[in-house]
Amino acid sequence: MIEPFQERIREAAASRTPLRLRGGGSKDFYGNEPRGEVLDTRGYAGIVSYEPTELVVTARCGTPLPDLEEILGKENQFLPFEPPHFGPGATLGGCIAAGLAGPRRAAAGAVRDFVLGAKLIDGRGRVLQFGGAVMKNVAGYDVSRLLAGSLGTLGLIAEVSLKVLPRPPSERTLRLEAGEGDALATMNRWAGQPLPVSASAWHEGRLFVRLSGAEPAVHAAAHRIGGEAGQASLWSELKEQAHPFFAGAEPLWRVSLPSTAAPLQLPGRQLIEWGGALRWLKSDASSAAVREAAVRGGGHATLFRATDKSAGAFTPLDPVNARLHKALKAAFDPAGILNPGRLYADF
């Protein structure tokens, strides 16, 4: 039942009480510090509909992500954006609200690329339905995709319809030796060729690549790429940040750059994913230095995990974008009660 959520949001709007929309809390660390009374979304769970031959699943926000993945797996299908869970409690609602994708991002697409529709409870407690459960739909503004990565600041994502795909029949991981510059050049060269690369990563002189697809294609590509056989478990270690790189007390930066951007000249350790487009940085460098380097490289830097996020988790917006963000926030949540400050301090 979503009426209790509606009621709670209406009351909070009337009394201007900030609400902290929360599923399993697996991504509490992400973004700026959560504020407000907890509104637990886990009670609204379950699959609404799943038609494997339509390639569409619709599920409620509280659905545990592992359960959803298991149900898709039984039909030999999966979420192509390979979302990180960051803990056993991860829910579908949190996955969409955080908008984080895993190792397959560069090859398959982002969370928003697979969002087809959403049922939203806005800041006035209204239940609104956008998009749908079909592949192509351009009726009205694409509000359901806007919700991916909005961190619950535009409304409570009550249900979401996602495009799913068949699991690739065959996968293989390869390992090569390469310095950072060579690795970046190689990953970009692969991406420009018709190879079934589904993930790539570089760390400390080693370049890893995952090939996914029909067996003949994977076999032919592996032959062409060469290298040694690698561990397939690497990809889930990277996705869940269980890889040793992510250990240690220094702040973790997520630097998103054009894949061909030159190696970052910053102190600290680095791990590269997404064919060069995602650079993880463990560094004590000042946030100004990291953000400046990211902007100079054509991208942006997120303070992903840190005890001190006073610099703001996300790269500040330019004035026009900032004005549009605030105007949209006011359109969805006029009382400003939904996850205030989680994305940017001023809304």
Add this chain to the structure above:
Amino acid sequence: MGSRLPVVNALRGFLPARAVLHEEEDTRPYECDGLTAYRQLPMVVALPETEEQVQQILKTCFSLKIPVVPRGAGTGLSGGALPPGDGVLLSMAKFMRAVRVDPAARVAVVQPGVRNAAISELAAPHGLYYAPDPSSQIACTIGGNVAENSGGVHCLKYGLTLHNVLGVRGFTVEGEPIALGGEALDSPGYDLLALAIGSEGMLMVMTEVTVKLLPKAQSARVIMASFADVEKAGDAVAKIIAAGIIPAGLEMMDKPATRAVEEFVGAGYDLEAAAILLCESDGSAEEVEDEIARMKAVLEGAGATRMTVSRDEAERLRFWSGRKAAFPAVGRISPDYYCMDGTIPRKRLGEVLNFIAALEKKYGLRCPNVFHAGDGNLHPLILFDANDAGELDRTERFAAEVLEKCVAVGGTITGEHGVGVEKINQMCVQFRPDELELFRAVKHAFDPAGLLNPGKAVPTLARCAEYGRMHVHGGKLPHADLPRF
């Protein structure tokens, strides 16, 4: 119109005389886009050549409080570029420059007036291409593609415009520079790029688009499969997906459509089949061979009565030429045709096609069907004669019933052509008042004065109320009772 002269004079303050059109003989070519049933002479047409000129036009119109309607190649099928009778039609036709192609990063930065097909031509020497391929790709421009979130025949595997555009740059209605997205895979804050794509030119004016280029597959082959009835062909599509195959292209045409096309292009289609499917596989030679064999087995099991696999590239292109020429081919067998664009869950295909067949009898009009079967996106083409007022009226009622049926079975009134002015009444069927109100609030966030492409895509509540009454008077159910997805 009284206020024309001050606008012309203001624009001529910074634009050359040839870039500001206001005489009827000059503005007449802009009176409609690809949806010719709706026409309106623009008060003024502006043809800027530089970003600075676009910015000044917007600033000028904003200060004069007059509407601006951006236009690309004018191939749109929903009237999204229908001009304002009291404002400026902003033609982006002169923005035809490819700013740069970066083969290493697999991106192209182009101006909005660059044709869709031209991007792939620019990328071809590097073994790359731009994936979305609407049937109008030789004429339509990337600016219009972004505005409408255009699709094509390879969307199921390669995505829509949304999935293949990395960033846009341009101006707000007030003439402030704005950049959304970029060459990185994401940007901070809300995904305003996702919101801008498919916004029908109502949120901003684009002056530059960054698109993703993909490596061209080594090989591609297509199966042409015949079926004795359309429902079997629909089931075959579901069976291919169930076998874990995502074909590069998956299209269906019914018999009236193949007959019209065959006469026009001689694609070699089976004219006895009730429906044909075109199923394409692409990838490495080994992969294609493997996938074609698996698809053939599925199609055979699903009751295909005949199958032909393209032997070479020329034959593959010939098989596709018929599908891509479907609209002009139909244009040859009828004085006019009206193209619809609903999307439905694929499993409801048989039901919807039977519904359309019943409407053909009810309205006394023929309606061949072409169908992006993989995506569930239907393009029924109603044949009519616009010189017969009765036929035009019957066509519009026919189309409205089809679109409302699409909503009733859990689909949408438009898959890739946009709402524009054409389907604005059906927006009242698909969305409830609260949802339409939120759309207006989104529009207001970008364009508080409502000057950018006003009156398109999102109906006012008053309009919906009027449309609802019309339906009640017509003896039909009020839209509020329709099942919703």
